[in-house]
Amino acid sequence: MLHIGKFKLTPLNGGITHMDGGAMFGVVPKPLWQDKYPNNAQNQVPLVTHPILIQSQYGNMLIDSGVGNGKLDEKQRRNYGVTYDSDVTAALNQLGLTPSHIDIVLMSHLHFDHALGLTTADGQSVFNNARIITSRTEWHEMRHPNVRSRATYWEMNYRGIEHQVEPFDDKIEICPGITMIHTGGHSEGHSIIEIKDDGMRAVHMADLLPTTAHRNPLWVTAYDDYPLDSIFQKEELFEKFDDAWFIFYHDVRYFAAKFDGREIIDEVRRKPAHV
Numbered sequence: 001m002l003h004i005g006k007f008k009l010t011p012l013n014g015g016i017t018h019m020d021g022g023a024m025f026g027v028v029p030k031p032l033w034q035d036k037y038p039n040n041a042q043n044q045v046p047l048v049t050h051p052i053l054i055q056s057q058y059g060n061m062l063i064d065s066g067v068g069n070g071k072l073d074e075k076q077r078r079n080y081g082v083t084y085d086s087d088v089t090a091a092l093n094q095l096g097l098t099p100s101h102i103d104i105v106l107m108s109h110l111h112f113d114h115a116l117g118l119t120t121a122d123g124q125s126v127f128n129n130a131r132i133i134t135s136r137t138e139w140h141e142m143r144h145p146n147v148r149s150r151a152t153y154w155e156m157n158y159r160g161i162e163h164q165v166e167p168f169d170d171k172i173e174i175c176p177g178i179t180m181i182h183t184g185g186h187s188e189g190h191s192i193i194e195i196k197d198d199g200m201r202a203v204h205m206a207d208l209l210p211t212t213a214h215r216n217p218l219w220v221t222a223y224d225d226y227p228l229d230s231i232f233q234k235e236e237l238f239e240k241f242d243d244a245w246f247i248f249y250h251d252v253r254y255f256a257a258k259f260d261g262r263e264i265i266d267e268v269r270r271k272p273a274h275v
Contacts, residue, residue, distance in 0.1 A: 005197025008055045012091040014066025018044035018081025023222045036213035047250040058175040059103035065117030102127040107134040108206030109190045110142040115157040123160045135182040136167035138189025185230035201244035210250040215262045
């Protein structure tokens with residue numbers, strides 16, 4: 001848990017994947033990254049997919065949605081190393097909430113590991129009362145993927161929620177203190193979320209900074225559609241948010257961290273994940 005002024009941030013249990021380490025670190029040689037992030041004997045790295053609940057006087061908001069429940073077949077579970085599904089509903093219940101209490105879902109982007117939790121296995125909206133905010137570019141790509149992106153933009157993740165989606169262009173103020181900013185890079189429509197209040201700041205850079213090990217601007221994933229854009233965005237954002245908390249959807253060890261250069265100087269650790 002992390003407090004940014006009036007905003008209370010809590011990670012929820014959204015499932016876990018295990019992706020190839022070479023893909024997650026792109027052109028970075030394994031001897032450089034393996035000491036900074038854990039890998040298993042199959043060269044896979046664990047990546048939680050934990051949505052971030054934001055509570056305040058402005059309601060209940062969620063950043064991204066987890067890997068859902070029962071939406072992957074056995075081949076997909078094996079390929080993506082999914083060892084457990086989302087438990088977002090139970091996590092919300094522990095806080096006295098249900099999915100219907102979520103007012104806004106902020107989708108950094110709509111790749112399957114972020115968007116599977118938006119709908120049920122039979123195509124119903126999970127967060128049926130929520131506005132779903134994503135960039136206009138991302139929403140278009142979700143529905144009209146190209147030969148590369150169709151591997152991650154799946155129809156089953158948007159059928160049933162179209163009426164809830166509110167696309168934006170360059171930037172949108174969700175409420176006083178929370179802003180979504182279109183960055184591109186990881187995907188053409190990728191966005192970050194800035195949270196600020198009472199002299200404090202946090203930023204969710206989503207898959208521009210999937211783990212603390214990716215703090216080096218040159219360390220981008222092989223999944224990035226526009227890696228040079230990712231690098232340039234990271235350089236600018238690290239300078240802009242030099243005093244901010246960075247919050248994570250994927251990092252298996254850290255929910256939040258502050259950096260001095262590339263060194264972690266403050267942290268909020270996760271509870272051990274089922275890796």
